[in-house]
Amino acid sequence: MSIIKVDNLAVGYEGKSVATGLNFTVNEGDYLCIIGENGAGKSTLMKTLLHLIKPISGEVSYMDGLMPYEIGYLPQHTIVQKDFPASVEEIVLSGLLSKSGLRPFYTKTEKKIAQRAMEKMDILDLKKKCYRNLSGGQMQRVLLARALCATSKLLVLDEPVTGLDPKVTEDFYKLIKQLNDEGLTIIMVSHDMPSAIRYSSKILLVNQTQKFFGKTKDYISSTARKEFDGELCAFEVDDQGKEKDNGIN
Numbered sequence: 020m021s022i023i024k025v026d027n028l029a030v031g032y033e034g035k036s037v038a039t040g041l042n043f044t045v046n047e048g049d050y051l052c053i054i055g056e057n058g059a060g061k062s063t064l065m066k067t068l069l070h071l072i073k074p075i076s077g078e079v080s081y082m083d084g085l086m087p088y089e090i091g092y093l094p095q096h097t098i099v100q101k102d103f104p105a106s107v108e109e110i111v112l113s114g115l116l117s118k119s120g121l122r123p124f125y126t127k128t129e130k131k132i133a134q135r136a137m138e139k140m141d142i143l144d145l146k147k148k149c150y151r152n153l154s155g156g157q158m159q160r161v162l163l164a165r166a167l168c169a170t171s172k173l174l175v176l177d178e179p180v181t182g183l184d185p186k187v188t189e190d191f192y193k194l195i196k197q198l199n200d201e202g203l204t205i206i207m208v209s210h211d212m213p214s215a216i217r218y219s220s221k222i223l224l225v226n227q228t229q230k231f232f233g234k235t236k237d238y239i240s241s242t243a244r245k246e247f248d249g250e251l252c253a254f255e256v257d258d259q260g261k262e263k264d265n266g267i268n
């Protein structure tokens with residue numbers, strides 16, 4: 020079942036398009052990776068999908084009763100400042116603000132939701148710690164728990180592993196995959212081609228215009244992939260999306 024439908028979309032700023040000709044759908048349970056060069060318009064598309072900025076032309080439709088407040092968002096540059104003097108619990112709870120509105124306290128049910136999100140992200144022991152004293156990987160887990168408070172349907176992530184070390188990055192991807200396996204729909208902007216291919220079910224390649232949209236297994240053998248990441252990173256993948264050993268270490 021489709022939850023987002025994009026028709027003839029052009030995205031950009033102040034009447035000027037940065038990406039045009041976008042046509043795709045996001046179905047329940049998809050793990051969609053949006054890839055493309057720097058400056059291709061990926062983040063702009065994300066913000067348009069989230070209704071944070073208006074399309075230049077065309078339409079983004081939410082289907083099957085999806086409401087804007089049911090979307091969890093992990094932005095590229097985190098909206099929570101790294102030196103923000105709040106506890107982990109306060110930050111996770113703030114994910115519920117779009118539901119609780121201006122009410123100056125959280126209900127028992129809301130606290131339980133935050134508790135469950137922290138359990139899921141394995142950060143319960145950090146609950147009372149100050150956010151600014153955490154490691155980069157812990158911070159991302161806190162922000163993920165915060166996003167999970169907002170949603171059980173759709174999680175949108177913009178380059179979530181930037182600056183994380185390889186082990187923490189791998190753990191983070193596994194966590195996202197686990198959430199997807201449990202039914203959460205994922206849309207992720209990624210520069211990490213091997214991981215995008217390994218974990219996603221669908222790929223959208225944007226370079227000022229839509230170059231590819233479809234199943235990841237079809238992207239692997241596509242001309243679009245040869246033109247795009249053939250030049251950037253010469254890694255080969257098997258039909259499971261796993262990187263082949265090409266003898267380069």
Ligand SMILES: Nc1ncnc2c1ncn2[C@@H]1O[C@H](COP(=O)(O)OP(=O)(O)OP(=O)(O)O)[C@@H](O)[C@H]1O
Pocket residue numbers: 032037055056057058059060061062063064
């Ligand atoms: N607020 C803004 N106002 C005007 N132009 C902007 C704004 N934000 C981004 N741009 C421009 O829009 C273009 C697309 O930017 P965008 O951030 O969407 O690219 P991207 O594909 O996400 O890039 P990257 O992979 O480097 O993050 C760029 O040329 C950028 O300079």
